[in-house]
Amino acid sequence: MTLSQLGAFVFVARLGSVKAAARALGVSEPAVSQSLAQLRRHLGDPLLVRSAGGMVLTEGGRRLLGIASQIVALGAEAVAAVQPGRPARLHVVADGVLAEHVAGPLVCLFNQRKSMDAGTGTAATAEMPLLLTSRLADVALGPQLPGPGLVSRPILRCRLIAVAAPHGRRDHWLVGPSGTDPAGASGRLLRLLRVPESHVRVFANQTAAWKAAAEGAGIAPATAHLVAGAIRRGELVMVETAATPMAVSWYATVLEPGARSAAADAFLDFLTTPSATQVMRSPDSGIPRARFRPPVHVSIWS
């Protein structure tokens, strides 16, 4: 299986014919046909079969196309990435809650203060150690991460509580995507309380889960200082459970001192500054349009 074979497959699939793909690639028709034949042999699937309207994808071909497209695009990107002149970027990954509330403003402020070019990403807690050791990320924000070569440093102590509307239902639990991360704080809480899966409803994000809770749809786990405003206004009240309030800490995890980059050190230093703590305590102000960069989803292979 070769990058150019995958490229030929992608072109044929998109253009609907071997001939058109050959023209687009600037090679002869059999060249494309053979690349395709070899890929078919290697993968054991016809991938594309001829039909009246042109070449049409098989089931396997359909599943392959997305992956192949990405591989081809990344191959082109790889060549561009090593060219000099691009600044080194610091990669900060965060688990669900921190990615939603804290990572964006924090990294934005860091970039502003230190003239850096850091980007944020979301990742499952379980993948973080591997992301760090494989150098795909420089800093991981989330729970403490054990592991050889890893150093976790607490960056904020906070309390995990359960909230609901004053007269809302108490039979359902409302969580954001981070509630499905078994290693995250919300996931641990639900497990401690033995909440059955059928009583958990997942929302597109944590804020939406809190909004639903405020409207009386159920109970939501929450980091105390992030819902302080809603509690003060009476939209949400704290609900007593066997496990809350639970003291949790947010950690920043990096590689050992010698192995991590200078930028990672700079970010760690930044995290101890008062303004960074301030942002983590009340991060609800958004970030300026000019500094916004959409977060990426980071994952590794299994």
Next chain:
Amino acid sequence: MTLSQLGAFVFVARLGSVKAAARALGVSEPAVSQSLAQLRRHLGDPLLVRSAGGMVLTEGGRRLLGIASQIVALGAEAVAAVQPGRPARLHVVADGVLAEHVAGPLVCLFNQRKSMDAGTGTAATAEMPLLLTSRLADVALGPQLPGPGLVSRPILRCRLIAVAAPHGRRDHWLVGPSGTDPAGASGRLLRLLRVPESHVRVFANQTAAWKAAAEGAGIAPATAHLVAGAIRRGELVMVETAATPMAVSWYATVLEPGARSAAADAFLDFLTTPSATQVMRSPDSGIPRARFRPPVHVSIWS
């Protein structure tokens, strides 16, 4: 540049030595060294240089590593993806607003009703036509998409309004990530009103922007029926502007009848059912834990 060369690079970078990588890959040491040498020659960067603590990444190598890891991972995934037995999945992409509020519950209900296996993704509006024509997505939810071979069908008419707290500030605009999509409804509104970039603040999601608006931090564009509850409770009020209320429609875009899959047709049919409309009108109930599948970020380039 070859998949196996990239694989050798990733192994050396992760393990810190050519010898260890060779052992892990089950080949001789010069085999790895040569793969690396060819990659270096091809890309014009040393990528990894020897040092006291093992092989250490150069700047270019650091930038390459993430991309190379993804390529290698996807290469392995590609082989697995074509194996039979995996059900065909329907890929639904949505722009920011629909991805956050509508796509999840909608696809969840569709899967439940039709015993299908559809997944949701987020994409920029500008990328949607290419995602559809390249078969990376089956259905796109968002604004009307012009383009050869594409068919847009309206699925819901709604109104775009501007909201703020009754006595909140009116000098800043608060948007979710979709506000930075120039082709999205919020982006169009900001352009129509000639809001300068410096007066726009971006939040992690649309719900968080509305929450900030309810706390008086500024004005937020909103789809009327999604904030109806907050307006009824007095947390938000409609703000008059030159361009709002603006009538907008949500569309489902697919390929032409012959070119699209049967699953795409089934989803289109589903969208016209009363329960689908019901979900789009009041989607704020989350989805059951067992049916939750984290959305993926879909992009042509990565």
Next chain:
DNA sequence: TCCAGAAATAAGGGATTCCTTAATGTGCGC
């Protein structure tokens, strides 16, 4: 039925890949 268009296959050649063993650098601690 025959034909035109398109895909697949055959055959061949040059380049590249990828592995081996053997030899050569290269940095570090003694």
Next chain:
DNA sequence: GCGCACATTAAGGAATCCCTTATTTCTGGA
């Protein structure tokens, strides 16, 4: 300096890739 561990280079060979031209097979339409 010397030995050691490691990376690199050299040389050679089998396999693969990737392109070409020529030929064959398949399919749908006149």
